[in-house]
Amino acid sequence: MNVVIVGADSRKFTEEQLRIAKREIASLLINYQANWIDTTIISGGCPVGKKRWYDISCDEWRDVDDVDDHLTVEAYDQGGIDTLAKIVATELWMKFIEISPEVNQWNDAPNCAKGFKSRNLEMVKMADILYCISPKCYNCDEWGRTGTDYDADNMEWSIICTKCKGTKSVWNGGMWTSFEAERQGKKVVRIVVP
Numbered sequence: 001m002n003v004v005i006v007g008a009d010s011r012k013f014t015e016e017q018l019r020i021a022k023r024e025i026a027s028l029l030i031n032y033q034a035n036w037i038d039t040t041i042i043s044g045g046c047p048v049g050k051k052r053w054y055d056i057s058c059d060e061w062r063d064v065d066d067v068d069d070h071l072t073v074e075a076y077d078q079g080g081i082d083t084l085a086k087i088v089a090t091e092l093w094m095k096f097i098e099i100s101p102e103v104n105q106w107n108d109a110p111n112c113a114k115g116f117k118s119r120n121l122e123m124v125k126m127a128d129i130l131y132c133i134s135p136k137c138y139n140c141d142e143w144g145r146t147g148t149d150y151d152a153d154n155m156e157w158s159i160i161c162t163k164c165k166g167t168k169s170v171w172n173g174g175m176w177t178s179f180e181a182e183r184q185g186k187k188v189v190r191i192v193v194p
């Protein structure tokens with residue numbers, strides 16, 4: 001089955017929250033392995049930060065992939081959940097597919113190069129289940145959050161924090177994908193990192 005993992009990039013998390021998120025991803029993927037489910041992990045190759053190599057053997061980022069025999073993952077170092085999903089899938093030797101945008105913009109480029117929206121829709125289409133991992137509201141520490149209005153013409157959702165009513169303080173790129181997946185009847189699990 002195809003397990004899609006989306007969520008915020010690293011700029012929205014603290015270091016500690018990223019550690020928690022990584023453990024969360026590991027525990028849910030191990031669960032698929034433990035139940036002998038033939039699983040492919042899919043994430044979106046979020047292009048935030050620098051493309052570097054994460055050295056799994058040493059647990060650190062490298063600027064060049066120059067250590068023989070070390071298992072490394074090429075990914076954006078501030079890619080957040082997308083990058084963590086790729087690292088954890090590799091650590092667990094699970095099948096992994098990256099659906100990366102071809103241009104760093106929401107809509108496709110005039111030459112048809114894939115933007116974020118098409119990238120997201122491609123992942124939704126592939127998903128048997130989609131996990132969206134986000135930090136808590138950075139304005140008020142509230143856990144609960146609510147998707148509200150859907151603007152069908154523009155395919156946009158408003159989302160507010162249930163406590164402080166902030167919008168920007170809870171929004172991240174993975175949420176659009178999670179709402180669209182839900183709208184298309186896919187199974188969606190949202191995880192909030194405290």
Ligand SMILES: [Zn+2]
Pocket residue numbers: 137138139140141142161162163164165166169
């Ligand atoms: Zn809030």
